[in-house]
Amino acid sequence: MSSNAFAHYVPVREDWLARRSEPALEPDLPIIDPHHHLWDRPDWRYLLPDLLADTNQGHSIAGTVFVQCRAMHRAEGPEAMKPVGETEFVNGVAAMSASGGYGATRVCEGIVGHVNLQIGAAAREVLEAHLRAGGDRFRGIRHITAWDPDPAIMNPAYTPPKDILFREDFRAGFAQLAPLGLSFDAWLYHPQIPDLTALARAFPETPIVLDHVGGPLGIRGYAGQKEEVFRAWRAAMAELATCPNVCVKLGGLGMRINGFGFEEAAEPPSSDTLAAAWKPWIDTTIALFGAERCMFESNFPVDKGSYGYGVFWNACKKLAAGASADEKEALFSGTARRFYRL
Template sequence: MVAGHRQTYEYRGNQPKGTLELLDWHAGSPAVEILDPALPILDCHHHLFGARSDRLFYRMEDMRRDVASGHNIIGTVYVEAYESGWRRGGPTALRPVGEIEMIVQQTPEPQLDRCKTAAGIVGHADLTLGSAVAEVLEAEKAAGLGRLRGIRYRVAWDGGTIARVINTQPPPHLLTDPNFRQGVACVAAAGLCFETWIYHTQIHELLSLADACPEVTIVICHLATPIGIGEYRQCASATFEGWKAGILELSKRQNLRVKLGGLGMPVFGFAFDDLLLPPGARQLADAWAPYLDTCIAAFGTERCMFESNFPVDKQSCSYAELWNAYKLYSHGLSVDERANLFYRTACSTYQLKEMRAIGDNAMGC
């Protein structure tokens, strides 16, 4: 827990502040000086959902406002969440196709702004359908007009404090389910990567899946999140060491890549969301460094990529300060290592050759 807030921290989910309350919280922050403003960034993980009348929303105009905060965001990868845009009728299995249709409609080509929003798209499909999911994947690829790059299925589950606060968790042990694994194999057969979010308590299940499906490129969201709230707060050191050992084991599977981000989610236990004002980049970088160090030491920069996870991470920091924090953290790395973290790994993972060329050109490579 960071200094400057109550000693007793109550976890209220990963988006405890409604969007309007969150905007008021950020409005009190001082102006941000953008570090290394020319450094190209491919934001490989963000969401879009909701309407202004909803408690939580993040629309295209909200994303563009954040992207325009000063960093050189050359493009983004849209990642599914919250059943945004799902079809309201028709076959249940095909309803997630609506999310891809929505994003394609909102980001027509060619885009006039310098940031290619949703250059790649990661959709959702019910992988518990097993081999029957192949039909859904074909429909989603058609809807994506060449931009669908992966399928995400969030399996993050824990039976403690999180279960008492969040009542929309997936069933436990999905990664070991035979039908689910058949679905994952279909994702690979469709030429897509499989993306998932797990907690540190599920690392062993992901290891088993990676071994069973070595042909599948698996992207781990949010550092295989080590839980830092509730009962886990009392054993933070042991949790970190167990997570660190798990990350090392995961890195031995060459078909795995990891997204460095999501650290602004309250579940990590930093409690930045409890501060009177959002933290600055230095405070963020210092707090996040042990987690970033662990992943980069294990996976190498060639298999790590920075993500914003916006707007969820906005519960702890602004878009400008988040990228400033990553820049501060990585300042001592080589030019190639930074390029990997900020755009190259994402470009290779999501097969975005045009974005790679744009990034390399901006770097003078």
């Protein structure tokens, strides 16, 4: 990943995060964290010990799902096959965790890798290689399609064409997922949600999960447009919710692009601050999709630049305070367990 892409993220300041500590609410509530990464970048290492330092903050993290992040791609071989190296790496981490020697959390119980779907039907061969590399843990792929006309909003590591979800080559690749029983993680920005609705309707047999509440933007040209963005986002999400094959991840709102600015404060945010800022987005999503199609996610370490792991889960628990026992079970573990077949 280029250094420019790296600068796209809010840097993690451990000394700043250490200034906020909260006891875990409902510490016995089982949680599956369905969205985190592992990597070893210049100046940013987040591997098993780093993840465990976060997950061991008083919450009951029963298991996790790894989502692709260009970690440990193969240095050699065909370009299309290079991402299989990531699955090999993560499956090894999962095996370490499954030994029981690293605590009760089953890390990387599910693996979401990457295949460039623009290679069309040839994607099947790469998917089959992932399935072999991931054993019984490989669950699906993510092909990042986040696009905006403002290049400053885009992550320089991912430069998809504007209309990628409609392209014949992409859809020919996407068509390979359902026959292999695999799912698709969708990461895009809120103006693109209607594109995903069209894709979901074209492939009703393919399970799709929309990452990060649909990527509401709040910087650059979207700054100061919070009400307009919310209205457009809500209308698009309402339409997407009519697709029964789509679930949504509730999280990923600690990125610079969302415009909440948590990282700019003198003190790291409390769970009350996070819950208040996110309430309209989370409440609306759960109302539209139902708890059985929603799952809270950490998006760590990407969101770690904005708040601590334990504080994040406290905020989620406060947001779910009015939910029934069954709804809580779905939001914190059940939906993730069903979607990723854990």
